[in-house]
Amino acid sequence: MKFVRSVTDVFGYSPFEDLHRHAELCGEAVEKLIKQFQACIDGDFDRVKSLEKEIDSMEYEADKIKHEIRGNVTKSLLMPVDRQDLLQFLKVQDSIIDNTEHVAHMLSYRKFSIDGEIWEPMMNLLRKIEETVREYERLIDHMKNLIATSFSKKEIRDTIEHVPVVEELEHQCDKIQIEIHRKIFNSTHSSVMELILLNEIVVKLGEIANSAARSADAFRSMILGR
Amino acid sequence: MNSDRSFNQRKGGRMIEIVAILTVAVGFYMAWNIGANDAANSMATSYGSGALTLKQIIIIASVLEFAGAVLYGKKVTHTIAKGIVPIDSLDPHIVAIGALSAILSASIWITVATYYHLPVSTTHSIVGAMVGFGIASVSQNYLSIGDIRWDVLYRIVLSWILSPVAGGVLAFLLFTLIKVAIIDRYNVVTVERVFKYLQILTACYMAFAHGSNDVANATGPMTAALGFLGAQTPTWVLFIGGIGIAIGIATWGWRVIETVGKKITELTPSRGFSAEFATASTVLFASSIGMPVSTTHTLVGSVIGVGLAGGLASVDLSIVKRIIASWLLTVPVAAGITMAVYTMMVVFT
Numbered sequence: 252m253k254f255v256r257s258v259t260d261v262f263g264y265s266p267f268e269d270l271h272r273h274a275e276l277c278g279e280a281v282e283k284l285i286k287q288f289q290a291c292i293d294g295d296f297d298r299v300k301s302l303e304k305e306i307d308s309m310e311y312e313a314d315k316i317k318h319e320i321r322g323n324v325t326k327s328l329l330m331p332v333d334r335q336d337l338l339q340f341l342k343v344q345d346s347i348i349d350n351t352e353h354v355a356h357m358l359s360y361r362k363f364s365i366d367g368e369i370w371e372p373m374m375n376l377l378r379k380i381e382e383t384v385r386e387y388e389r390l391i392d393h394m395k396n397l398i399a400t401s402f403s404k405k406e407i408r409d410t411i412e413h414v415p416v417v418e419e420l421e422h423q424c425d426k427i428q429i430e431i432h433r434k435i436f437n438s439t440h441s442s443v444m445e446l447i448l449l450n451e452i453v454v455k456l457g458e459i460a461n462s463a464a465r466s467a468d469a470f471r472s473m474i475l476g477r
Numbered sequence: 478m479n480s481d482r483s484f485n486q487r488k489g490g491r492m493i494e495i496v497a498i499l500t501v502a503v504g505f506y507m508a509w510n511i512g513a514n515d516a517a518n519s520m521a522t523s524y525g526s527g528a529l530t531l532k533q534i535i536i537i538a539s540v541l542e543f544a545g546a547v548l549y550g551k552k553v554t555h556t557i558a559k560g561i562v563p564i565d566s567l568d569p570h571i572v573a574i575g576a577l578s579a580i581l582s583a584s585i586w587i588t589v590a591t592y593y594h595l596p597v598s599t600t601h602s603i604v605g606a607m608v609g610f611g612i613a614s615v616s617q618n619y620l621s622i623g624d625i626r627w628d629v630l631y632r633i634v635l636s637w638i639l640s641p642v643a644g645g646v647l648a649f650l651l652f653t654l655i656k657v658a659i660i661d662r663y664n665v666v667t668v669e670r671v672f673k674y675l676q677i678l679t680a681c682y683m684a685f686a687h688g689s690n691d692v693a694n695a696t697g698p699m700t701a702a703l704g705f706l707g708a709q710t711p712t713w714v715l716f717i718g719g720i721g722i723a724i725g726i727a728t729w730g731w732r733v734i735e736t737v738g739k740k741i742t743e744l745t746p747s748r749g750f751s752a753e754f755a756t757a758s759t760v761l762f763a764s765s766i767g768m769p770v771s772t773t774h775t776l777v778g779s780v781i782g783v784g785l786a787g788g789l790a791s792v793d794l795s796i797v798k799r800i801i802a803s804w805l806l807t808v809p810v811a812a813g814i815t816m817a818v819y820t821m822m823v824v825f826t
Contacts, residue, residue, distance in 0.1 A: 257514075257518055257521075257594075257733065257736070257737045257740075258518050258521070258737065258741075258773055258776055258777055258780070259737055259740040259741060260596065260793060260796045260799070261777045261780045261781065261792060261793060261796045262740065262741055262743055262744075262780070262789070262791065262792065262793065263791035263792055263793030263794075264791055264793070265743065265790035265791040266791070267790050325795075327793055327794045327795035328791050328792070328793055328794070329781070329784045329785065329789075329791070329792040329793075329794050330790065330791050330792075331787045331789075331790065396665070398790050399665050399669075399745070400660055400661070400665045401652075401656050401660060401786070401787045401788045402787055403656070403660055403661045403665075404661060405661065477787070
């Protein structure tokens with residue numbers, strides 16, 4: 252608009268909505284991954300492929316948001332949190348969806364012939380990961396209120412209560428993971444390649460939960476490090 | 478003091494009236510511009526937070542800007558008219574031409590700068606322009622360089638630095654107090670709802686304070702040009718300034734309020750209240766000691782103050798550099814244009 256002088260320039264780019272959207276994408280990608288596993292168990296390889304594509308494009312979208320944030324959070328911005336803490340948190344949060352995408356690709360490498368004995372604990376692991384990421388999202392949902400209350404003590408307390416819960420869930424994921432590894436290495440299944448791939452998948456699945464826990468920790472550091 | 482009496486005889490008595498009428502006309506344009514942009518910016522915070530509708534804002538802003546201008550605008554008007562250039566010791570014709578040059582040059586600069594979205598201040602423009610008039614009359618030996626009130630100018634420039642700082646400190650303290658005493662204890666949604674009502678009061682306060690200070694940017698030169706009528710500032714000059722601002726808000730300012738208001742929704746009622754209260758108090762205090770300050774720059778300082786208190790998601794501090802650059806640019810440019818316009822008028826009339 253021509254012929255306008257305004258004060259709006261004093262309001263800088265706020266990364267918090269984008270950070271929230273980025274966290275949501277992480278959660279949505281994990282949900283899709285569960286569907287992809289189900290398709291894999293059902294032997295619907297086309298659906299495995301199409302879900303792989305969907306997760307891939309979600310990761311791409313998350314990457315775009317990441318670059319948007321990194322490109323706009325300049326040193327001249329005065330934010331209620333430390334800039335370095337914020338960028339570090341973003342980096343860790345991004346690894347949630349990165350690992351999810353990685354698993355989505357691995358599922359599409361080949362058709363699996365292994366029986367349900369492996370799939371059952373695998374689905375348990377996935378459900379636990381979903382629970383972890385859901386709890387993680389509940390943590391991030393506090394971001395809006397933290398800003399609205401300008402980081403009131405009560406809101407900070409309510410927020411960081413979620414962190415040990417995420418960590419506990421991540422620990423439960425670890426346990427299921429160990430159980431699956433045992434099954435894989437004691438399996439008498441004929442295809443060793445398939446077992447190796449499954450093993451890799453389980454490692455990466457564990458990474459998703461790990462990333463969520465580390466990201467929750469980075470979020471806590473960010474809001475306490477003011 | 479070297480006032481040229483022959484100038485008076487040479488040009489005749491009619492000319493001064495024409496120059497004075499032109500000054501009032503350009504002054505009215507300046508007042509319109511102040512209403513259209515500066516008043517609108519000051520009021521946009523109350524619109525952005527949803528405290529008031531556009532219609533309500535236009536009514537409140539017009540009425541209270543007018544009231545501030547008429548009831549409280551005299552001191553700053555006096556500073557601009559007589560504080561910088563000692564017009565009482567100059568020939569009224571020279572003063573009339575000087576005042577017209579100053580208001581014309583400041584208006585031209587403001588119009589150009591607005592077109593290019595530069596964050597310039599009408600206050601800085603008119604002060605620069607009056608200094609330009611002073612220097613031009615020194616160059617023509619009507620004044621000596623020591624006659625220009627450099628001490629007043631020094632105080633004005635100091636007030637330009639101090640007013641955003643004062644706004645920032647006040648806003649910081651006010652928002653911190655609100656946070657500790659209210660936001661930390663009660664539900665934030667309820668708190669914001671209460672501040673929505675309080676923001677109606679600060680909007681009025683802001684409009685009054687802004688009117689009392691910024692009207693002088695239009696009425697200062699008008700008063701100087703009308704000096705031949707007597708030493709006092711005629712009240713109708715402030716009326717014209719006030720009406721000009723009100724018309725500016727109603728005819729163009731509402732668009733600015735809408736545009737700016739939509740972009741600053743981050744300033745929730747409690748934050749807007751803090752920033753507005755701090756700005757209005759600083760500006761009204763400046764009016765009471767006759768210092769012409771920039772309301773917009775004070776508001777920027779106040780918003781930064783709220784940001785420093787942790788009240789905003791993001792404040793871009795690079796605007797501080799742009800504001801300082803606009804000071805350094807506006808004063809010499811406005812002075813330069815005025816010297817050129819003044820010289821041409823004296824030579825060609």
